[in-house]
Amino acid sequence: MAPKRVDRAARREEILSAAVRVFARQGFAASRIEDVAAEAGIAKGSVYLSFDSREALLSAAFERLSERSATVLEQTAADGEPALERLSGLVRSAVAMLADEPDLTRVMVDLWAAGRHTGDGAPFDMAAVYRAYRGVVADLLRRAAEEGDLRPGVGEPEATVVVGAIEGCLVQWLMDPSVRLAGLAEPLLDVCLSGLRVSRQPSGPPDRRPSESYQGP
Template sequence: MPKRVDRTARQEEILAAAVKVFARKGFAASRIEDVAAEAGIAKGSVYLYFPSRDALLAGVFESYAAKSEPASADPGTGSALDRLDHLVRATVEMLAAHPDHARVLLDVWASNPPLDLADMYRRHRGAIADLLVEAAAAGELRTGIGAPHAAVIVGAIEGCLVQSLADPDVSLSELAEPILQVCVAGIRR
């Protein structure tokens, strides 16, 4: 009798292997054979789940996006700025906990593959902008701070992420408080 394979579990194994390979070699230098070897399966098995290397990258990107959703899905409690504080902290913790995904994301930025990065940024900026608009309405923000500043907050997080990937002396986890001091405390009234 043939061995039954849990399709979802196997797909997750392939994605986990792809993340390791893409993080180690970069997407452009990675081959399906490399991912299969990392996953301990035959090359053809990868194609049962992902019809191409680009589809595999899209799967990795989607799994990364899914890991980042809980950070914005659970806004915490309190004022809009308290919830923004929670959102920034949760995002930094998620990025620090998944450095290989972050390396793949950096590679994705550089290679400009056919993925909708703009949509991901719109969602992240939107979650932050909503909190900024609410905080402004509640009188919590300094004058002149509003939804456009969401891009600056996203940029601060990602800038720290890039530095932590490029320089092993920079700990992303240790940058959560400075990001909050500048991006949340710095806009508070």
């Protein structure tokens, strides 16, 4: 009982990937279903076998991005290390993830545009993604402070700034690809952790790891 076997899920992924490429190239607003179909090498009608609507494609892209974000946050969960190390790892992973999937990252601006007018439980709850990031970062900040590595009194606002620094670098890269996104992780940590004021730490300059620690799914 199975004529013409097709892996529905795999086909869906193929189409979604094609859609992400097209959205990244043209922007969601200028992307026709036909463009996506052509990119995937299938006919327009076939797209509707896997997706209910044009919006559903964007929604699926959000889902994919949301998963990646969750993965980054989960990888950070590993306890044992000092919280400060875990925070640095989180930032490096997040930046590496964004740099590793430039097309998906470029679609983010369309998700911002679409997610702006949706309430809390809406299809594109970008707010929830950032809340999750802020939550984890704020927690790590507090723990690191308890462990004596960070100054006390850090909390939500500081977490917002750290998360913001990542997203803001992303914005500049989106508008101007000559900005090297991946290369900004270390300066970002450097600025946020050590600050820009005259060096007063006795422990020398911050270690410059070779970067990259994200292992995508």
